[in-house]
Amino acid sequence: NAGVTQTPKFQVLKTGQSMTLQCAQDMNHEYMSWYRQDPGMGLRLIHYSVGAGITDQGEVPNGYNVSRSTTEDFPLRLLSAAPSQTSVYFCASSYSGGTNYGYTFGSGTRLTVV
Amino acid sequence: GIQVEQSPPDLILQEGANSTLRCNFSDSVNNLQWFHQNPWGQLINLFYIPSGTKQNGRLSATTVATERYSLLYISSSQTTDSGVYFCAVDYNDMRFGAGTRLTVKP
Numbered sequence: 065n066a067g068v069t070q071t072p073k074f075q076v077l078k079t080g081q082s083m084t085l086q087c088a089q090d091m092n093h094e095y096m097s098w099y100r101q102d103p104g105m106g107l108r109l110i111h112y113s114v115g116a117g118i119t120d121q122g123e124v125p126n127g128y129n130v131s132r133s134t135t136e137d138f139p140l141r142l143l144s145a146a147p148s149q150t151s152v153y154f155c156a157s158s159y160s161g162g163t164n165y166g167y168t169f170g171s172g173t174r175l176t177v178v
Numbered sequence: 179g180i181q182v183e184q185s186p187p188d189l190i191l192q193e194g195a196n197s198t199l200r201c202n203f204s205d206s207v208n209n210l211q212w213f214h215q216n217p218w219g220q221l222i223n224l225f226y227i228p229s230g231t232k233q234n235g236r237l238s239a240t241t242v243a244t245e246r247y248s249l250l251y252i253s254s255s256q257t258t259d260s261g262v263y264f265c266a267v268d269y270n271d272m273r274f275g276a277g278t279r280l281t282v283k284p
Contacts, residue, residue: 095270097272104276106275107274112270112271112272152219166223167211167213171219
């Protein structure tokens with residue numbers, strides 16, 4: 065049981081490049097989400113999904129796209145990377161049904177945009 | 179959105195001491211969770227506690243939803259308790275506090 069798997073662990077991008085951060089879970093969780101964590105700050109929600117085919121914006125969605133074609137996968141796409149997107153990105157999943165019980169985080173992706 | 183405030187922002191303890199971390203939130207919530215981020219960045223879910231009291235070993239948590247706060251108690255602290263403790267509220271659009279950074283010295 066791998067839990068939540070994020071790839072890559074580290075990435076350096078040039079300004080204007082695009083890339084996709086991968087997130088997969090094997091717990092059959094309905095809810096998945098993406099956060100960014102900047103130094104000295106808490107986690108801020110970028111996008112979330114309550115099930116396959118359903119996505120919604122969180123607190124800081126600008127510059128990011130998501131899709132949820134399967135229950136297991138929830139990729140995060142950076143359309144045109146900017147230095148302000150330098151951060152650590154965490155994917156998480158949980159049971160849904162209005163509880164978010166069993167909230168599990170991936171190990172994170174450290175992204176640097178130069 | 180809901181505002182989440184945690185206090186204190188930083189806490190330094192000697193090993194064996196007890197501590198209380200507080201989480202205040204600005205509106206009524208039906209979901210509150212506590213997380214620990216260790217010094218290597220890994221985030222672990224400690225408690226799902228929308229109301230009442232729960233205990234897990236040396237850690238316990240209490241949420242008083244009607245008064246909009248939650249407390250995390252750490253007893254007989256150990257160096258492995260070091261890290262940042264976050265509370266988070268709400269369901270789909272979860273909001274995190276800024277965290278309490280705990281340092282436990284041997």
